[in-house]
Every structure is written in structure tokens, then in C-alpha cells.
Amino acid sequence: MNATLVLTAPAAVPLLVAAAYAAAGTGRRRLTGSAGLVSALVILACGALLAVSAAASAPGAPIRAYAGLLRGDALTAWMLLVVGAVALIACGATPAYLAGERAAGRATDRTVWRYHVLVHAFLAAMCLAVVTGNLGVLWVAVEATTIVTAFLVGHRRTRTSVEAAWKYVVICSAGIALAFLGTVLIYYAARQAGIAEAWALDWPTLVAHADRLDPAVTRLGITLIVLGFGTKAGLVPLHAWLPDAHSQAPAPVSALMSGVLLSVAFAAILRYRVIADAALGTGFTRTLLAGIALLTLALAAGLLLAQRDYKRMLAYSSMEHMSLTALAAAIGTPLALTAALLHIAGHGLAKSVAFCASGRVLHLTGTARIGRVRGLLARTPVSAGMLGCAVVALLGFPPFSLFASELALARAGFLAGGPLAWATAVALLLVLTALAALAARTSRMLLGPTPVPARIPVPARMPAPPGASEDSEGSEASEGSEGSALWPLAVGLAACTALGIWLGPLAGVLHAAAQTIGGH
Amino acid sequence: MSAIPVALATATGLGGAGALAALVVPHRARVPLVGALTAGVGAAGAAVGVTALTGTHWSAEFPNVLPLGGTYLAVDALAGWFMTIAGAVVTAVAVYGVGYAAGRPARRPAPECRAPGPGVPGPGVRGLGSRGAQAVLPLFALSLLLVPVAASVSTFLALWEAMALGSLLLVLADHRERPAVRRAGVWYAVMTHLGLVLLLTGFALFAADAGGETFAALRAGAHTLSPGVRGLVFVLVALAFTSKAGAVPLHTWLPRAYPEAPDPVSALMSATMVNLGVYGLVRTGFDLLGGGTAWWWLGVLALGGLSAVYGVLQAAMASDLKRLVAYSSSENMGLVLIGVGASGLFAAHGDRPQAALALAAALLHVVNHSAFKALLFCAAGSVVRATGLRDLDRLGGLRARMPWTAGLFALGALGAVALPPGNGFVSEWLLLQSLIHGLRVPGVAVAVVLPLSVALVALSAGIAAAAFVKALGVGFFARPRDERAAAAREAPPLMLVGAGLLAVGVVALAVAPGLFADGLGRAVSAATGPTGGGAPRGGGELGVRLADVSARMSPLWVVAALTAATLLAAGLPRLLARRRRRRVHARLWDCGGGAPTPRMAYTATSFAEPLQRVFDDVLAPEQDVDITPVRESAYLVDRVRFQRSVPDRIEHRLYEPVLRGLDRAGRAARRLANGSVHLYLGYGFAGLVVLLLALTTGW
Amino acid sequence: MEAMSTSVPIGTALTAGTAGTAGTAGTAGTAGAVGYAAVAAQILVVVAGAPLLTGWMRQVRARLEGRAGAGVLQPWRDTRKLLRKESITPVGTGPAFRAAPALLVATTVVAAALVPLLSTDTPVSSHADLIVVVALIALGTFALALAGLDTGTAFGGMGASREMTIAALVEPTILLSVFALSIPAGTTNIPAIVSGAAHEPARLASPAGLLAAAALAVAVIAETGRIPVDNPSTHLELTMIHEAMTLEYAGPDLALVELGAQMRLTLLLGLLSSLFAPWAIATSGSWAALAIALVAFAAKVCVLAAVLAAAEVLWAKVRLFRVPELLAGSFLLALLAVAASYFLNGAGS
């Protein structure tokens, strides 16, 4: 297996696809949406190859390329798999989404062209962030995701989407700048610890020599890094871009952002955590992450309580799940870290399905207000069913993998004892609150009788005469045309379920990945 | 030995096949096929249970199934007891469900009756017969059977939540008919998740201190826990389990979810799912935590007593047939909890035989409750399906139009009122015996609590009688109060067969409870451990020996004697009467004012009025009298509107403040995201400054 | 303290249901022909004596009120007259209405067979559980209430409603009394309680015994629908309870209902006398003892009935919604009885 190829392809191929889209232009020779699947499949394939090699070799022997600039260990493999899977869902759902946008008159050839180019560039940036072993490049890649997605968030050019884009870029840039400051400080500490310039930002080197880093400087650096990457991961205090951006971005982009961008940023924190724990002992990051996690969770739960917009609702739910992941990282035992990684995967899959389905709902109803959507299950049983299943998965019910990871998280939390046990208990209560809010709002949208066709009529369906039998079969049949658009969602749900029941060959790579960031 | 895994695998396979079949098979064949497969699941589960009750143990582990936890399974007699119940009920209800969901309802209510309104439910046919609901049904049945098999925290919680999810989805099946379904579903989802949080916290604490999460490890490590942690674990877990069992104060999901669920689902939930709350409590309290101290069980007793009386009072007040039956579940689970609590109390005082007796009473009541409650819900479901009505004030006269259904309901009601020769009486008798004889257990707490428990059991039995006299007398007897009730037709044969199977169980339990004694004994000793240690005749087949209890009761004798006496009493006057005449029909006494109309008949509400007045302080009914005078004079009344409702007071006092608080918090939280970039960036700036300050001040 | 210390596995207690049939001898053992005769005598004395007892009470009342009275036999005459009339079924009533009178009588008969009115040594004494007897009596109430509702009239429903309310409230008192009584005996088996009390009269004079007696007396009054809870001779809709339920009955059915009510009164008074005045009840299988017991039973019940009748003359019926207060009082007495019995009779013995 060619290490360089495997490590380069995940970032390069999406970039090439983006270039191909850009070159093909908007004319007759333009690429179809399904060409986007190439990126996703390549990422998945590379992730799988890496997983095989990571599982085969000892955890200490990752593959490298370009003098360690690119580096593949089990965590890389796991994150690539997640990115690939979510990208597959998002890219799979893209053609139908764009068709809907065109039908609604909100998309032109030019915006579609730009959409494709930017999405694949976005994927490339995320993959780069995942496969690099250099913390500086990691920062550059994460910042690049902000830049690339800015115009995806603001693609509609309406007041709200421009507003969202502005907030997104300003807040994320500020946050990520702090992360850069942190990186610089770590670099400073590393240089002072006698690490050569070329290796002072190399993650494995830093991990190996972390005990020589100056604690005070490292502490400052880690604080800034957690704040900074936490911004992109949707953690407080610089979290506020998230609901705005997620609610305004196109549904597949929201899926990508919520499903993997957050966790890619969080993976960066996970990598730094290893260094910090070795340099400072576990107490510092534990307190920091646990505090941030609980604050984020409380905020998300509070804002879910009175939420009126379903895409924002899903966004806050992302914050909720990222805070759980952060809590797991704070706990930091192997079980907790495994749970965190599984949670990242499960959340990515479920949330991307939820966002893609919500995009369909938006097309169908023309509004993102929860209060104006009624009886979705009666109108479009399959789409709404997918949304419902995804929300159920997000609520943490078995057989979806989020249940397994939340369960393991709670066990690990109580096993850790002391303040962390309390934190876990508080987190569970907050999750309950969030669940209540999510369940109440989703059920309001999904359940109930078919509403009288309001502004946007359901195609090819006459309002049934009162009293006449309105069997669900009928509406299911009318949705047959949706089938092609729905397979990515079904795949996502199936994957989420499968992860929740049996990891299969992924168990090895998951545990190896947790071991990679478990440090001790 | 190999029977259990084979049967378990069969059940799992059938469940999966059922779900799959529901998704792919066309509508016409779907319901019968899924019903058959579900019945198969139940039968296989019952087979496992019965095998386990003969004393066979089995365990297995699949560490790779369920990531990060692994799946550990074990079957013992205690699990077998609950599996047998669940399997039997699932089988019968599956048969019933086929008749229920297949085809069209006997009479579709007029369109205006389908207008959303709490008292006017539509037929549940579309809901339960739909593809999604049919796919969930076998899986739900499977999860009901598998919960007792779980032998590790993760496995247990996964199956527990799967069961909760299954029931939740099935409760929602009728969401297109009634808006109340959605509200009920949300309540249920939240309450069940609250239960999960409690369970998870409790079990995770337990596992953390015991050093392992398999039940074997918990059992082994339970004694290493400090008393405080043990108590905390028990309180958390007990709250969750009693919530699932429908005990106060976490019962609010129950009276909402049961009435709104499709009727077979109500039957399944009330007859099997609530039991698993008891199972969890017994498994954790006795088996895993190994008994515990007296105050745990005093708490359980208190909850049980409170639930019993509160539940039955609400049942007596309810004028919704399904709500009445649902609250009766609260009552019966309260009785079971009294038994369980008493058992734990005795065990904590070291009297194991007495503890075994109380636990046996509780477990016997569990099975009795399952039998009659499933029967009641099936019969009530037939009524709802035939009339589209749940409101007792509109029903009536069904005994003439739905004789079989009425008979089945009467049989179930006889069990529910705990009077001989009903099956409920057998277990309540045993429960009372265990309480009465528990007084020899030393301890002032025992001496105070037991008489009160006896009184509460008695009071709940008395009020239950009133409640079911109401349900039966107002709902099925007399004359129809509504045209829909008047036009009801008997349920289709499959529904009757399904309910009939349950009726057979009820009768068997009523006349020959001894048939179940062996299994009961094993189940009890599986929970409390070898109980004969201190008793003189330990080591016997039952392992439970009781000194000093010489009371006996022979249900069969009572039934025989009653039958003979009734026949005699009915026959002798005829012989004595000199002139044998045919019965003559006559008009009812009408006080000379013309034939009484159905509107003059006593309604359920009026029936409950005296009891409501007696328990005014407990129930706190809300009355609203609205007098509209004639325009010309304030003394001449034009119209009087009188409204009274008996709200769930616990809900009022306990939940509404919480809900209001959350609502306020949500509104307040909105201000945190008011759209201002300055504010958003300010969060970050403040966070940064605070953290930097913290760092400089030496954190 | 325990009168019996035989160890009985719960399995056996349950399997007794399958094995024990009406004819088999229980644990009491020695009951022969005398035992069967005693059961028959108990049933007969309750069935035949009930109208007489009612007649006796009416006569006592009449005399106390300064009337001549209709004579002790008048209820018998009424019953005979009613039995000879044709059966009338009101329109719209169902099987419950028709079956209830027979069931009412049947429950009382079975209870009469079980309760050791005359002898503690009968073939059925092993089945004679106090809780079963209480439940049998409640079953009769249950049946009658259903019958009341089955008529579909306002009166029937009203009676049923009131009757069930009172029955529900009486239940705790009765069972607590049972509890109090069973503590010294260590069992709820009535023959065992009675024979224990007969051998050890001190139990009865104890505070527990007296309190339990008082509590049970109130409960009996409520169960039998006597003043001050209910007035059996009223037909005023504001006040009637039991009569409202049975308003639609006529002819032989009415005869059975009335007989059933009278039998319940007799039975319950008999039960009271057996429990609290267990003297002269036959404890062995001798004919002489049985004869003595019969006479003693008649005497005890007549005295009790006279006291009750006298009390009815002096008291007024209380309002329906004051009845719970009365019952709460009796409940308190029963609770005190249990407490007294536990704490005074040697706690934890």
C-alpha cells in the first residue's frame, strides 16, 4: 500500500473534484451532482485502507508521508471514515436538494456551480485537517474550512443568509485566531524544550516530549486552543455562529458542518489533549473541558426549550452532542474516549440524515418554523419517517449507536468518580431537558393529521373528502419518486443502527483510535 | 439445557422476521402474518420462561454485540417468571391484534365524530395496521421478552430503552386520529427518559463502585459499596422502576399513554411492560444489591401504598373507560410494590421465610394483574373499536349487543376487584396474609407500617370494587346512552379468541393457583436467595418454609361452594313457588312520570360523585358554575353551565411548576441568542478574559 | 403466644386449592357426622333464623316505641308471599339483574357454612378464613350494586353508587379488625381464632379485643345497612341506599334480596358473637355440644339484635356524607386495636 497515496488522496481528490467542477463551468458540459460521490467514496476508501493498516500495525507505528506532514494513525482512519460516510450522505442528498432549490427558484446554474466547487473544497480542507500530523497545518486546514464554507452559508444572499455568513466568519475567525495563538505558544514551549524547528509542531514528537514542555506556557496555550478549536466545534463561549450558520446553509452543507466539521475541530482538541495531559497532568484539561462541556450543554438545553425553528433546533442539538463528546474527553479514560469517538460517528450520521431530511421538509413546506409545520408523517411518510428516525437516534434511543456511546459515557463518568460523576449526572439531566424539548417539537411537526394544503400544495394529491378512507398506502405510493433522493438517508440510518449493534471490523480501529488519544 | 437458547433464538428470529415481513408484505397479508409471527415470539418466550421455571439456568455472552458494553444474557427462575407472563400475554394479544388491525372496524363513526376531541376517538385501525406500527410490534414484543434475560447493565439498559422506544412508537400509532396522542407520546418519551437517566445514574454508580457492569460482578461487588452509595443507587433505581410500573409520583405517563395507545398496545404495555418495573426492582433490590436496609423498603412500601390508593381513586373518578383501566394498573402495581416492600422489609429484619411469602404474594399478583388487565384492555378495545367511544357517560347497554365482550370484561373486572372467585383475590389474599403475619417480625417500624398497609390494601380493594362496578355497570349494563353505543356490534372472532385465551388464563389463575406454585417458589428463591437458611425445613423443593402461618384458602373450594349455593338459591324459590309461571316483563318504576330515558340513568360521573366528595381533600376537584341570567332580571336564570373535572393532583402540584419553570427558563434563554454579533463576540471575549484571569491567579 | 405453630409451605397453601374440594376434610381432622351436621345447622339456622331475627328486631323496636308490632313471624310471611308471586323482569334489565339475588343469598350461605357459628370443628373449618368471609360478603354487595346499575334507572344507580362508597370505606376497618384479631391467634382462620379465644378468655377482655369489637360492630352496622348508616325501612330517595338498589325487584327475586339482607345481618351478628363471645361454641364433635351451641347462638344473637334494635330507636340516621366520619372513627378504633394488640400483648413475641 502506498502510504503517500492513501494519505494524499483524501485531501487531493476532493480538491481535484472541486477543480473539475470549476473547470467544467456552468455550460452544457457541466458535471452532474453525482460526480460528487467520487470524493466521498475516495475518502471512505482511504479511511478503510488506513483502518486496515492501523489495525494491522501496532498503535505506535502510523504511516507517514511528506516528512510527517501527512500522517495516518487509527484516529485519522476513524475520522476519515466518519467524514467519508457523512460526505456520502450529504453528496448523495445533494442532487435532490439542488433540484428542489431550482424548482423553488432559489438556485441558478451559477450558484449550483459555486456550490459544488465549494463543497468539495470544504471536504478537502476537512480531510487535510484530519490527515495532517503537523499542528500548524491542522490549524491552517481548520481555518480554511471557515473560509470555504462562508459562501456556502451565505449562498442565498438573502438578508438572513448574509447575516449568518457574517457572523459565522467573524466569530470563527476570531476563535480560530485564538487557536493559532495557542499553537504558537505550544510551538514556543516546544522550541524552548529543545525540539528542533521542523518537529516542534509535529504531533507525535510533541506527544513524545510533552513532559519537557513548560507547564505554564502549555497551560496558556492549551486554554487558547480549547477556546479556539472549541469555536469550530460549537462549544462555548464562541458558539453563537452555529445555529445561525446551520440554519442558513443548504441542507447538505449543514449536514457536513454539523456532522463532521464540528467533530474534525474537536478531533484537534483531542489531539492537543494528549499533549496537555502529558505536560500538565490530567486535571487541567479535565476541568477546562468539563466546564465548557457543561456550559455548552446547559446553553443548548436552554435554547432548545423555547426553540421555534427546526433547523436551529437541530443545530442546538449538535451543540448538545458536541458537549457530550467534550465531557467524554474530559473524563478521558479509554472507555470515555472510545465513547467520544463512537459518539462523533453516530452523531455525524444521524445529524446529517436529520439535516438532509429537514431540507426536504423545507422544500415541502416552505418554512423553517416549527409552528407552521404539521402532520408531516401523514404527508410524506418516508421523508418524515427518516427525520423521525434520525431525531430518535439523536435522542439516544437504541438501537442507534448514540445510545451505546452515551451509555458508555455515563458509565465512564461515574467510574471516574468525584466531580466528574457529578458533572455526568448534571449532564444527564440537561440531556433529559434537551430531549423533552426536541421530542415535543419534533412530534409537533411530524405527528397529527394531514393539514389542509396551505401555501405550497403537495403535488398530485387532492384533499381527501371528509370521512373517506385515507390509507397510508396511498401517500406512501405518491412518494415513490422520492426514493432516489432518500437512499442516502436510509444508508445513514442503517449505518448508525449497525454501529449501535455491532461494530464488526471497525471495533479494532475504534479502540486503536481511542488508544491513540488515550495517551496514558 | 439447550431448550432455552433455541427458544430465545427462535423468538429473536421470529421478531426480526415479523419486522421485515411488515415492511415488505402487502397490506392484506401483513397483519395476519405479523400477528402470527408475533404470537410465535410470545410462544417462544413463554417456552423459555417455563423452562427456566423448572429450574434450568442458562447464560451466554456476546461481547461484541452492543459496542462498548457487550451483551450478557442469563435466564433464571425470576426472569423465567416474567418471561412466562410476557410470552403468554404477547401470544394472546397478538391473536387479538390480528382481529383488531385486520379489515375494517365494525362500524366507522360518522365523519363529524372523527373531529379531534378527547372523548371522541376514532378507530385505531389505520394506526396499528400501518406498515410502521406493524414493523415495530414484533420487535416490541421481543424486547418485552428479552429485558429479563439481560445480565449486564448495558444489555439491560439497551433492551429497556428498546422496549421503551417500541412502546413509544406504538403509542403514537394513532397520531393522525387524535391530537391527544401526540401529547401523550411526548409525556411518555420524557418520563421514560427520566427513568433512563435515573437508572443509568444508579446503575453506573453501582457498576463504578462494584468494579464491573455484568450482573455477576454487581452481585459480587455489592457488599463493597458504602451504605450511602447503596442507598443512593437503590433510591435512583427504585424511582425509575416504580415509574415504569406506574407508581406515583412518576406515574403521569401512564394515564396519558394507555388511553391513547391502540388497544392491543395498551394491553401489552399494561400487562407486561409495567411488570418489568417490578422485575427490575426485585432484581436490583434483592438480587444485585442483596437486600439492603429497612428504610429502602419502607420507601417502596410507602410508594406502593400511595400508588394503590391514589391510582384507584383516580380510576374511580375517571369517566374514560381506558383511563379507568389504566389507573387501575397504578393501583395494582401499588399493591405489588407493597408486597415487594414488605418483603424487603422482612428480609432486612432477617426474616427470610416471611420475606419470601410477601415476595411470592407480589409476584403472584403480578401475574394475576397481567391476566385480568390484558383481558380488560382487550375488552375495552373491542368496545372502543365497535363504538368509537371511550366515554362511559355515553356508553351503556353493550351486554345485549356485545355479549361476549361484556362477559370477558366482567371476568376481568371480577379479577380486578379482588373478590372471590376472581383471580385478583387469590394474590391479594396472599398479600394480606403476608402483611398480617409480618407483625411477628420485630421492629416498631414494622408494627406501624403493616397495619397501615393492610388498611391501604383494603381501602384500595374497596374503591376498586366501586370503580369496576362503575365501569361494568355504567359501560356495559343498563341502556345505551349514545346512538353509537346502541349500534355496536360484537367484535370479530379473532379478537374474541385472543381475549378468550386471556380469559382462560384468568380462570386458571382464579381456581388453580397451585399450578403455578412450583415456579413461583423458584422465582422467589432466585430473587431472595436460598430462603430456608433459618427455617427448619430448608432445602426443600420450594426452598420457602413458613412457620406460624396456618391460614389456608382454597379458591377451587370457594368457587364450587359458591356455584352450588347460587344454583340452589336460584332454584329453590322456583320449587317453592306454588304456581310456576314464566317471567313477566314489566316497565321500570318511573315515579309516574313516563318511561325513564337513558338520559335519566346514572352516569359514571354521578356514580363517582359520593366517593369524590368523601375524598375531596385528596382529589381537589375543580368546579366551575357559570350562571347566565336572563337579560331582564338578574334573578331569572337563563342558562347554567356546570363543569367539573378531577385533575391529577400530583401532576398539578409536582409537574406543572417544573414545566412552568422550564418554560420560563426557555424564554429567558432566548435572550442569550438575541442576534447581536457584539453579544456573541462578547461571550468569547469574556470567556477569554475570565480564563486568562483564572490562569494568572494560579489555577 | 401463637396458638398454632405448624409450618406450612406457601406452595402447600396454594396447592390446597387444587387438592381440597368441598368434601375433603381439612386439617381439623376429627369432624365426622357431627361436623357435617354442624355445617348444615349453621346454614339452616342462618337461612331460617334470619327472618325470625328481623321479626324479633322489629318487635323489640315496636315495643320500645310503644307499638304492638306485627309479630316475630311477619318477615317469614312476607317472604312466603313474595315467593309465591310471579317473577317479574323489568324491561331493559339483563342477566346481572336476575343473577344478583341468588348470588347474594349464595355468598351468605357459603359464609354461613364457613363461620363457626355453632362449631369450630367442621369439615370446612380449614377453609374458614376470615378474609374469605369478608370478601364473600363484599361479593354480595358487588353483585347487588351491579344489579342496581343494570336497571338503568336513576334510583338503581344512586343506590349502587352510595352502597359502593360505603362498602369501600368499610373495608379497611374490617380488615384491620381482622388483623387485630389474628395477631393473638397467629392466623386468620376463624375457627382457630374462636377456639383460641374460648380457651383464653383474657384475650377478649384485653383493650385490643374490646377496641376490635367496637370497630367491627360499626362495620357490621354499615355492612348490613342499619341505622345510623342506612335505614332499611325508608324509601325516601334522599336517604335510601340499599333499598334504592333493589327498588326494581319484585316477587321471588325480591324475596331473595330481602332474605339475603336478613341473612347477612344474622350472619354478621353471629360472627360478632362468635368472635367476641365464643362461649358454648362446640369445639369437639359431640351432639350435645352442638345442641348447646345452637341454643347459645340463638340467645347471643337475639341479645345482640335487641341491643341493635334498641340503639336504632334511640339514634337517628346520619346524613350520607357524615357516614365517612363514623367509619373513620371505627377505622381509628381498629387501628388502635392492632396497635394495642401488638404493643400490649407482648411486642415481638
Added chain:
Amino acid sequence: MTGGGAYPQLLDLACGAFLLAAVVVLWRRELTAMVRLFAFQGVALAAVAVLLGAHERRWDLVGVGLGVGALRAGVLPYVIRRTPTATVTATGSVTATATVTATGSVTATATGSVTATPTVTAAGSDASGGDDGRHRAREVGEAREVGEAREVHKAREVQEDREARPLVNVAASLLTAALLTLLAYAVARPLTELNPTPATRALPVGLAVVLIGFFVLVTRRRAPAQLVGFLLLDNGITAIAFLATSGVPLIVELGVSFDVLLAVLVLQTLTTRVRAAFGTTDIDDLRELHD
């Protein structure tokens, strides 16, 4: 320049200028002045880098410093200073605006006053300056519906390059800046202690600029002003990088600079879009997305 005694003083001077620029940015309200100050700060930053490079005789560092200086003192100010309207034309979405611009703002105001009353109100209130932002947004929303929004926007351009009403007044901001500088000194103590050199002794300056930049970012209402705040923040970080470690590895530095450039371009484009959509670059008007 290479003298051992002069080096710390020169370095301190450059750093002082660097910090001074940040503080003065807080003081000044005019956008053009802010951009000019930012450019000046870029020069100071470049000077720091060059000084360091010269001191350590690392000519690559001098080169990097010069490059950074070119970017921060030249390219970025140029990008910010470019008239937003030009950018709008470039992206080709609001071409109409560009044509109107040619006629000038006075014309636009006149058109507005003739055509519709809401426009007049909006324009009038604008002229008086400093009324409630939300109120204006609403007015503008109505105006847009009438179809006259773009004219109104042009009329407002007079106000665009000033911070009309500061969120925090000047005195308070300067006081805050002082506190932030103190905080920076406190926070940077371990950094200096780790390797006490003249360069690291200047680290608090960099940190102070970071904090001040963030403060500007938080408190400024105008989009371009926020942009300047962000760039101050970034300058501070770059300064820290130079002072502490003589710059991060080249590839990272390149990536970072490229990213910053792109970020500024993106923000600049978004500024024009904000202006197109809201008729103002007042960020306070961006409050439609909330809970």
C-alpha cells in the same frame, strides 16, 4: 542596527509603536484612520520581524518579516480601503448600485424623497445621524419593499465610514485597553520567564494587542471596523510568533498568511453583501437571526 545595545531599544520602540497603533485604533472612529493605523501597525510588525532577523542573523526571517509587512501594511489595507461598491460590481450581483453610485449620493437622496415617504424618513433620519439602529433597519426594510432601497443606501454612504455611536465610549475603551494591557502583562509572565530575552520581554505587547484587537472586534458597529479589529488580533498573534519563536515554520506561516488574506477577502465580500442586503454596514442591523 546590529549593535547589541541598540537592538533591545529598537525592538522596544517597534513594539511600542505596535501597541500604540492598537490603542489609537481604539480612539479613532474614522474608518480611514483606522485602516491607516492598521497599515502603520503592519510596518511596526515588519520592523519587529526584521529586527529579530537581523539580530539573529537569520535572513530568511528578515524575508518573512518583509513579506508580512507587505501583506499587512500594503495588501490588506488596500483590500479594506477599496470602495465596497467596486467590489459589488466585481461580484456582479448588484450592478444597479454601481450605476447609481456614479450619479452620487445627493441625487439618490433626491430620488428617494420624491418617490416614497418611507424613503424620506429613512434618508432624513440618516442625515441627522445616530438614531436607533433597529429602528432604521425596520425603516429600511419597508423602503426595500417599496423598491427604493438602493437609493437610500447610497444616501447613507456619507455615514458609512464613521462609527456614529460607539457601543462603548472612548474613555471607557481606553480604560479597558489599559486593563487589558495589565492582564496581558500578568498572563505573559510565564512566557517571559521561560526564556528571558529582549524579544520575549516584549511578548506582553503582542498579547495586549491580541486582547485589544478582540475588544475592537467586539465593540465596533461597522463591518469594516470589525475587520480591522480582527486584523489587529491577527497582528498581535503574528507579533507573538515573531517575538517568542522568531516565527513559525515557513509552511505554516505561508498557510496562515494566505488564510488571513482569504479571510479578509471573504469578510470584505461579505461586507458588500451586507451593505447590499441591509443598506448599511452597521452590524447591529444584523439581528434577524435569533431565538
